[in-house]
Amino acid sequence: MTLGRIVVSVLCIFGLGLGECFAFELKSKGEIVWVADGDSFRFRPDNALMWVKLKSFAKTRDGKTTHSLRVDDRFHLKDMSFLVRVGNVGTAESGTTQGRLAEQFARSVLEGAEGTLYCWDIGYYGRPICSFWTDNWEYGQALIEKGYSDYETRYGEHPRFHKKYLKASGRR
Structure with a gap:
C-alpha cells in the first residue's frame, strides 16, 4: 500500500473529515470476457470474493452520491464479471x-486475455478503477507507450505504476 493510501486509511479510521473513504487494494487473477472500448472492459476474477468486495464498495459509494452508479448493471451475478x-x-x-x-487495439490484446487485475477505487460511474497485466505487459502502460492515451493524473498518481507511466509518457 502506498503512503498516500495509508494516510487516507488512517484518516478514515479516525473519521477525520474525509467525505469518502475508499482506500482499498484488491488483486485477483482472471480473464477479460468483453471489451467495451479502449479503457473499459468486463473482467471475471478467479476469486469470487473480489467480485463480492468490489460490488459492496460500489454499493457503499452509490449510497453516498447524488446520482445512480447503476451498480447492478456493472456487476453481473450470472458470470461473476464486472465492468x-x-x-x-x-x-x-x-x-x-x-x-x-x-x-x-484493446480488442486485439485484451479479448480473452488472462492476467491479474489490481483495483483501488470505485469511479464516478460505479466502475472499479483498476490496472490489468499479464506476465509480459501492463495494459495502461501499453496504451500510453503506443500513443492511445496520455498518463492522466488529475485524480492522483497511479498507486502502483506511477514511475512506469511517467516513463511511458516520456515525462520521467
Whole structure:
C-alpha cells in the first residue's frame, strides 16, 4: 500500500473529515470476457470474493452520491464479471477515429486475455478503477507507450505504476 493510501486509511479510521473513504487494494487473477472500448472492459476474477468486495464498495459509494452508479448493471451475478475502468488513462471516445483505433487495439490484446487485475477505487460511474497485466505487459502502460492515451493524473498518481507511466509518457 502506498503512503498516500495509508494516510487516507488512517484518516478514515479516525473519521477525520474525509467525505469518502475508499482506500482499498484488491488483486485477483482472471480473464477479460468483453471489451467495451479502449479503457473499459468486463473482467471475471478467479476469486469470487473480489467480485463480492468490489460490488459492496460500489454499493457503499452509490449510497453516498447524488446520482445512480447503476451498480447492478456493472456487476453481473450470472458470470461473476464486472465492468472495469482502467485507471490513469483516458482514450478518446469510441465515436471518434482515435477512439476506434484505441478500441481496436484493446480488442486485439485484451479479448480473452488472462492476467491479474489490481483495483483501488470505485469511479464516478460505479466502475472499479483498476490496472490489468499479464506476465509480459501492463495494459495502461501499453496504451500510453503506443500513443492511445496520455498518463492522466488529475485524480492522483497511479498507486502502483506511477514511475512506469511517467516513463511511458516520456515525462520521467
